[in-house]
Amino acid sequence: MKMLAMVRFTLFEAVRRGTLLFYFAFGTIIIAVFAIWLRKSPEDPSMIMLFGATVPGNINGLSSADFFLVMLFRQSTFWIIILGTFGAAGLMTSFLEKGIVELYLSKPFARWELFASRALGASAGVAANLMYCIVGLWLVFGLKLGVWHFGFLAAGLLVSYAFVCYFSIVSFVAIWSRNAILSIVFGLFFSFISIGLESREKGLYRLWDNTIYHRFLDGFYYLTPQLDGMLSNASRLIGQIPFSQEPAAFNPAPYFYSLGTAALFYCLSVYYFSSRDF
Amino acid sequence: MAIVETYQLSKTYKSGYFKKTSVTALVDASIEVRAGEIFGLLGPNGAGKTTFVKILLSIVRSTNGSAQLLGKPVGDVQSRAHCGYLPENHRYPAFLTALETLLFFGKLNGLQKKGAKDKARQLLEFVGLKEWSDRKIQKFSKGMLQRLGLAQALLNDPEVLFLDEPTDGVDPIGRKEMRDLFLRLKNDGVSIFLNSHLLSEVEMISDRVAILNKGALLKVGTLDEVRGGTTVHRIQIAGLLSPEQIKTIGLESQFLQSDETTTTISVKTDAELNRTIDLLRSWGIMIKSVAQQKSSLEDSFIKLVTNGNPV
Numbered sequence: 409m410k411m412l413a414m415v416r417f418t419l420f421e422a423v424r425r426g427t428l429l430f431y432f433a434f435g436t437i438i439i440a441v442f443a444i445w446l447r448k449s450p451e452d453p454s455m456i457m458l459f460g461a462t463v464p465g466n467i468n469g470l471s472s473a474d475f476f477l478v479m480l481f482r483q484s485t486f487w488i489i490i491l492g493t494f495g496a497a498g499l500m501t502s503f504l505e506k507g508i509v510e511l512y513l514s515k516p517f518a519r520w521e522l523f524a525s526r527a528l529g530a531s532a533g534v535a536a537n538l539m540y541c542i543v544g545l546w547l548v549f550g551l552k553l554g555v556w557h558f559g560f561l562a563a564g565l566l567v568s569y570a571f572v573c574y575f576s577i578v579s580f581v582a583i584w585s586r587n588a589i590l591s592i593v594f595g596l597f598f599s600f601i602s603i604g605l606e607s608r609e610k611g612l613y614r615l616w617d618n619t620i621y622h623r624f625l626d627g628f629y630y631l632t633p634q635l636d637g638m639l640s641n642a643s644r645l646i647g648q649i650p651f652s653q654e655p656a657a658f659n660p661a662p663y664f665y666s667l668g669t670a671a672l673f674y675c676l677s678v679y680y681f682s683s684r685d686f
Numbered sequence: 687m688a689i690v691e692t693y694q695l696s697k698t699y700k701s702g703y704f705k706k707t708s709v710t711a712l713v714d715a716s717i718e719v720r721a722g723e724i725f726g727l728l729g730p731n732g733a734g735k736t737t738f739v740k741i742l743l744s745i746v747r748s749t750n751g752s753a754q755l756l757g758k759p760v761g762d763v764q765s766r767a768h769c770g771y772l773p774e775n776h777r778y779p780a781f782l783t784a785l786e787t788l789l790f791f792g793k794l795n796g797l798q799k800k801g802a803k804d805k806a807r808q809l810l811e812f813v814g815l816k817e818w819s820d821r822k823i824q825k826f827s828k829g830m831l832q833r834l835g836l837a838q839a840l841l842n843d844p845e846v847l848f849l850d851e852p853t854d855g856v857d858p859i860g861r862k863e864m865r866d867l868f869l870r871l872k873n874d875g876v877s878i879f880l881n882s883h884l885l886s887e888v889e890m891i892s893d894r895v896a897i898l899n900k901g902a903l904l905k906v907g908t909l910d911e912v913r914g915g916t917t918v919h920r921i922q923i924a925g926l927l928s929p930e931q932i933k934t935i936g937l938e939s940q941f942l943q944s945d946e947t948t949t950t951i952s953v954k955t956d957a958e959l960n961r962t963i964d965l966l967r968s969w970g971i972m973i974k975s976v977a978q979q980k981s982s983l984e985d986s987f988i989k990l991v992t993n994g995n996p997v
């Protein structure tokens with residue numbers, strides 16, 4: 409009950425600060441653009457057109473619509489996560505401001521409850537916006553093009569899941585530094601690193617041919633949420649990524665590993681938050 | 687029953703990651719606050735008053751000693767449910783209105799929506815902010831924020847109220863109004879723990895006080911105990927006294943020459959007062975006034991803080 413009040417307040421804060429509204433407007437514009445300019449090709453109804461140009465199809469067995477969705481998904485989810493971080497990080501530091509945090513801490517709940525409800529509220533805001541865009545696009549494809557792609561909906565849920573895992577790092581830095589900018593910078597840095605780590609055999613390993621260095625990269629990979637692994641696997645629920653060396657099959661492992669590492673970082677945050685003086 | 691009970695409570699703040707610095711904010715403070723009283727914790731800035739209250743509400747963890755709040759060790763979530771807190775320099779999310787603030791904090795206190803609304807309106811009236819209910823906090827003056835803070839602290843009908851510099855930034859009339867509110871709350875059975883560096887304020891409403899300096903308790907007791915309970919008589923006369931006359935009146939008395947034309951003589955006992963007046967009259971000196979003066983809390987505070995040893 410009290411936790412719920414805090415979760416709702418966190419969302420309310422995002423609305424009042426304008427961030428949630430900004431994202432909502434942004435998502436609406438994107439959905440509207442596709443709703444207006446996406447159509448079936450008049451010559452071949454199995455092909456789709458955007459802005460009057462035909463989207464390629466029949467690549468690696470992908471239909472034109474699937475090709476469009478998987479490319480869109482693969483290209484945009486990373487940036488959606490980044491954009492979400494910009495909105496959510498501030499919510500993890502605003503409640504720690506001097507003069508406000510004392511009030512929250514004097515209320516009858518434990519510190520972990522306070523932290524959890526803030527993190528939950530911040531993540532819920534991002535997830536709600538993301539799912540709004542996903543469901544909106546899904547409806548455009550279903551209603552306008554007759555393509556009801558449930559894999560796309562499921563992939564959207566997995567991106568929300570990936571955000572919650574990845575956000576453990578941002579929250580940890582936010583709680584530790586009480587500085588939203590620093591937590592965003594660190595989050596950005598980490599998200600780029602995670603791309604490098606995902607394909608470390610082909611890139612980072614080659615920088616230095618040293619076993620200790622390679623095992624260090626492995627350790628880093630398994631100890632942090634595997635953001636890029638989760639995002640690329642989510643896209644495989646829509647279809648195989650065309651023109652790519654990546655494996656075609658969906659691999660659930662990154663989701664399990666990341667759940668563990670995210671839990672670790674959330675626990676570290678709670679531990680640090682609980683032991684500190686305000 | 688003791689509302690607050692601490693035993694040798696100590697706090698040393700440690701900060702810095704590489705170069706560790708430590709600040710001792712509280713040393714062996716043992717205090718008992720009784721149900722129904724207004725207890726004033728006095729001390730100059732940096733004495734450790736805020737630290738003391740924050741430990742009770744487990745916003746800060748003590749490094750040594752023990753503390754109990756409403757009969758339970760500090761840190762107990764449930765005992766916090768019966769406390770109200772007005773922090774020093776508190777702020778509220780600026781995008782809220784006064785009413786929204788109270789509704790939100792009411793919910794954090796576990797109030798239901800309907801109950802919270804009634805309670806919030808009633809409290810806004812109590813602290814004199816009724817007309818401001820729907821205004822954004824951004825527009826509030828410091829004094830109004832203090833009133834709102836007080837309303838917030840009262841949302842859960844607390845048994846004990848912790849007020850940290852509550853009249854800070856409030857104008858004299860507002861201060862008087864706030865003091866009256868505190869006394870009304872006391873009449874309703876609320877115990878009040880008041881932190882302040884404004885002695886006269888505390889003196890006007892507290893039942894018992896403690897004096898804290900550099901983290902150490904110098905004195906705890908009723909107002910009279912801390913003041914020392916001494917009274918002096920001050921006789922103001924026209925003109926100056928000669929050295930012989932001063933000698934005759936006696937060394938026990940103090941002589942203060944305010945300017946060329948008046949002198950004030952302080953005497954301690956009634957007998958001395960009468961003897962001195964007789965002498966002055968016999969010399970034909972004009973007595974301008976005679977007044978009785980209690981030593982103020984400020985006198986003993988300054989004496990304690992400048993040269994006092996801990997109790």
Ligand SMILES: Nc1ncnc2c1ncn2[C@@H]1O[C@H](COP(=O)(O)OP(=O)(O)O)[C@@H](O)[C@H]1O
Pocket residue numbers: 685686699700701709710711729730731732733734735736737738
């Ligand atoms: N969070 C903190 N970290 C380090 N030192 C602190 C902290 N809070 C207070 N202090 C120090 O502890 C001492 C007591 O401060 P405080 O309890 O705020 O005193 P008061 O409320 O009587 O003015 C001061 O020297 C202050 O600088």
Ligand SMILES: [Mg+2]
Pocket residue numbers: 732735736737774850
């Ligand atoms: Mg203080």
